[in-house]
Amino acid sequence: MATLREVDGSDPGLVRAYVEAHNAVVLETWGTTDFHRTEREVAGGLRDQRYERKVRLVALDDAGSPVAYGALNLFLTDNTHTGYVDVGTAPTARGGGIGDAIYDRLMDVARQAGRTKLMASTDQAVEPPAGPTALSAPTGQGRVALDDPGVRFLTRRGWQLEQVSRRSVLDVPLPAAALADHREAAQRAAGDEYRVLHWSGPTPAEWLDQFAILQTRMSTDVPTAGLDWGEETWDAQRIRDREAEFAERDLRFLTAVVEHVPTGTLAGYTAFLVVPHTDEYVHQHDTLVIREHRGRRLGMLLKAANLQRLAVEMPTVRRIGTWNAEENAPMLAINVELGFRPAGGAGEWQRDLAQA
Ligand SMILES: CC(C)(COP(=O)(O)OP(=O)(O)OC[C@H]1O[C@@H](n2cnc3c(N)ncnc32)[C@H](O)[C@@H]1OP(=O)(O)O)[C@@H](O)C(=O)NCCC(=O)NCCS
Structure with a gap:
């Protein structure tokens, strides 16, 4: 079983492990390194917690290799009722309970900090077509795939899909x-x-x-x-x-x-x-x-x-990427006119922490 370590920025080895775990997950989802992060960027973010408390976890396997990460951002100056959670497990380590362990730890922190709601996203490289295996956003715009591991994970833990955002890419x-x-x-x-x-x-x-x-x-x-x-x-x-x-x-x-x-x-x-x-x-x-x-x-x-x-x-x-709510027609129209093409997106989720 993996060991969970908190990453506060003081140990460069743990920051490196966190970045490796994060980069492996986003590379697998998107097939591109465009979303990669660097150690300096992550450590710099951890040093500044004036506006957001940032809790970071990394899971290490028996050999000490990073296999999963977790992040919780708790807003400190406004929106103090909520926060944003992100959990990712390397594809080779999925289905063994690591995601669950990280998730539980972060939910405890959020509850102890008095948060009543939390938000999370599930990334998708392709938006699924309408049908029995797709879940539509309550906005009526955009879908996520019910068999996506992130979507399964959140729906089984009481989360609601609130919105779908579109990712668009422009070649320049x-x-x-x-x-x-x-x-x-x-x-x-x-x-x-x-x-x-x-x-x-x-x-x-x-x-x-x-x-x-x-x-x-x-x-x-x-x-x-x-x-x-x-x-x-x-x-x-x-x-x-x-x-x-x-x-x-x-x-x-x-x-x-x-x-x-x-x-x-x-x-x-x-x-x-x-x-x-x-x-x-x-x-x-x-x-x-x-x-x-x-x-x-x-x-x-x-x-x-x-x-x-x-x-x-x-x-x-050579590439510019952007995110817009699927229902944000005025912004999407400008992007399409400029040549941005759809390139997947994300489900935006929310959970009421007052629930069991
Ligand atoms: C969602 C994600 C983090 C889950 O990570 P994971 O390490 O596979 O999570 P777990 O192993 O704890 O749980 C996955 C499934 O395995 C099951 N499981 C848990 N422990 C298990 C065990 N010991 N043996 C077998 N199955 C187990 C869980 O019940 C869960 O099933 P469910 O998805 O049907 O609810 C992972 O799929 C991922 O990184 N997805 C991309 C990022 C993402 O979408 N994150 C979610 C938004 S925060």
Whole structure:
């Protein structure tokens, strides 16, 4: 039977084991190393627990090799009723009770921390077709496969499927002329009152307060279906704290914002997350246009502009991956127009901890 060890970041060997276990699971699910993590990135994240308590477990077999991992994030400043749990067992070690042992330990921690709900995801490389072996999200959009080991695991433990998100991948670089056309058409629709600004890494001081407002809006403006998720409160300090954490983890944002020039306010933003393990892949992170400014093609303007910027700043990038709720039609439409193709997704689950 495997031994469970807590990974608090102080033992580099355990951090390495945790990363190995995690990377083996995501490689098996996705068939790509795009989701791999590095030891520095994981250890850096563990050093900063101001906004989330991060519990990490790794299971080692008799030979000391990592075979499974568990992660529990407990939000500390808002959404303090809930948390996010993730358990993964290497394919060769499944079905022997390791996942169960990690899961039980993390559920105990969550309960002791007074959490009343928990969230989790099940990744899928392909969304299953409708039929008796598929479970549909209550939103009516998207399905997961009932015979997926993660789906079985969660349904048998009292979890509810709340939402399905789609993963989409864009192969880049796009032809420069096509990108320029997208940007010009969007700028024409938006008019002269809007202009795009870019930054790489830390937010310029003059935009900090405005950017915090956008970040707060982002937490409630994306569709969350039945997930019990409330507003995150972002201020300038929290933005700076995340930037410091990201520097420790070797992560960086490439950000585009759109300014509403007459009022000097920010109407929206989009960001790529640059990850340390590869220069061929970036993650398309948040995109938001605040309600007052919607319907003017600002989403396309931001995305096309940031893709142009990416091609200049990181010409080695070949793939961009992103996640959207299946019911998020406006965002998916922009992505499809740009050439993003569906590439699987995830079930988003929730469990009420008041249950037995
Ligand atoms: C879900 C996952 C973590 C389960 O890991 P695991 O180590 O195989 O988990 P367990 O062995 O404890 O349980 C798996 C099954 O084996 C059964 N089992 C448990 N102990 C057993 C034992 N000693 N002998 C035989 N079967 C056993 C469990 O009842 C369980 O059955 P169920 O899925 O029908 O409920 C694994 O399939 C995985 O990594 N999936 C990808 C990631 C994912 O989707 N995670 C879930 C979201 S957090």
